[in-house]
Amino acid sequence: MVFADDGSGNPIWIAADGSVRLVDHDNANTVVRLAASFRTLLEENVDD
Template sequence: MKPSLLTRIDQFLSKNPSLKGRPATTEEISAAEKELQVTLHPDYQEFIRHFGGAYAGIAIHGFSNGSSIGKETIIDLTSLNRKLANENGIFPELNQCYVIADDGAGNPVALSPEGKVLVFDYDTGERQELAVSFETFIEEYFHEW
């Protein structure tokens, strides 16, 4: 991720500490990759290594999230949404993704193996690309207040 973007987020979170989690460890990242059978994108890893689960325009979940974000880890979110999708016969590609957030309406926001940010809409059954990369997603959605 661009150093200037990380600096902006860091400055924002230093003023809003309840939106910043505990930075992720190498062990947590490795365990999640093994359990979810994915490789976490380097930009996402950099984000959670710096900020843990934190707010960046949207609540981005990690392993230890800011107190205002909630306790669900990416393992929890991914496992739940894969189960829901599989039980309902929708979004088979979600099995290769990992869920980092929700869109505010309960739909999972996930990173694909290619690093794209996708939202899976349970109401319409459609998948939409939100951004070509995690960094682009954060750049588009993060605004200081």
């Protein structure tokens, strides 16, 4: 499920395995795993 983009038009989505991924269209459409889960993404990127 795509829920955002990175500001450069690269979609960010939650994959079937629960990981959060991005397609880097400037790097041969490489799929990058940003985090193991949405919760992990938040824990690593949002301050309390």
